[in-house]
Amino acid sequence: MMSMGLFLLLVSAIPSQAQQYKISLITCDPGDELYSTFGHSAIRIRELDSGQDLVFNYGTFDFNTPFFYVKFVRRTLDYQLSLTTTEQFLYEYNYFKRNVREQELNLSNNQAKAIVAFLQENYRPENRKYRYDFFFDNCSTRIREMMETVLGSSLKWNLKAEGPEKSFRNLIDEYVYPLPWSDLGIDLALGAVIDRKADETEKMFLPDYLEAAFESASIIGDGPERPLVSQNNTVYDFPEDGSQNWSVFNPYMVFWALTIATVLLTFLGFKRKRLYLGFDIGLFTVLGLLGLLLVFLWFFTEHSQTKNNWNIFWAFPLHLYLALKLALNSQQALVRKLLLGAMILADLALVIWILNFQSFHPSILPLLLIIIIRTNFLYYNLNIFNRLGKST
16 A cells, blocks of 8 residues: 555645546456456556556455455455555465456546546545445446546446346356356355346456447547546566366265265165264264355345245254264154255255256255255165164
8 A cells, every 4th residue: 555645745735737647447357266356446646747557456455454354254354445556456366377468548637537536536435434245336437437437428438238147156156167066156145136137337347348448438429439448558468377276176066975974874774774973963064054154145244135035944053953963873753854844955955956046056066965865765674773873
């Protein structure tokens, strides 16, 4: 973040007729870590006379915030507009070999000054913080809204009337596909609310889509219609990493291998008249704990995208109670009712998936099969094998 002296120099320089600005949209390619998976957008301001070259960045937060991680999880952590030199901003992207592109904007002097004034006002301490929302209020949407606010009816996006239909989940899947465990985690945490189709304007929450929208946009009303972007510059263009990160240790392979092992264990248990309850106690403990996490994200955070999460049908909090009863090997009538309930809930999850009420991660299918196989096996054999003294 820039020094206070540099900030005071900037805000004290009230735009005048003598000042000339060059304003650009900076788009940074995705990185290898989850926090950088979706890329980044920022605004570059160059004051041509003084040579100041600064970047306004809506995508920062303060690690020194009290209860940082609690606020981050509950979505009560404020992000803020930061200001730095372009050199300092680009250092990270050069270090991590992430491509950076620049679109110089074809603005009139008055329009450029209005954007500078808007950003100066936003950077004041009382204005710079905002409540971040991944889909609707982030580093890209803030720039889109700035352009619409400052340019008003002079900005013409020229968006496709009938672009490819994509849900919010489809859009983020384009980026997390190379990170299968992160992809699974996101699909588990986010509910059915992100399965609605995003319109062309809403797609601009992603930096790549904002960049494309800038490329097709134009300015009208102050002379002949002209493109919003006057020039495209490549800041960094690193060679593509040809290495493949694919690993057999991914949700698909792991869960299908676990399903095959479950089928073999169940078949062996049926032949030997044994239940092997240790497996089920572990299974329903994990599912119950996951269910508690889904309940927390749904009801006890401010994340709007974690609501209506029907993964809770198969990852149900009461599965913890079922695991406890299996461990105690007591109240078998109640246990059979809990097993029947778990079986029905897993079947309902399949129906929800098939009817497209919510798109589940594909690796969930083998987990559903495991639940259905084990609940069926235990429901029909629990009493029989217990009478034989072979419950474990």
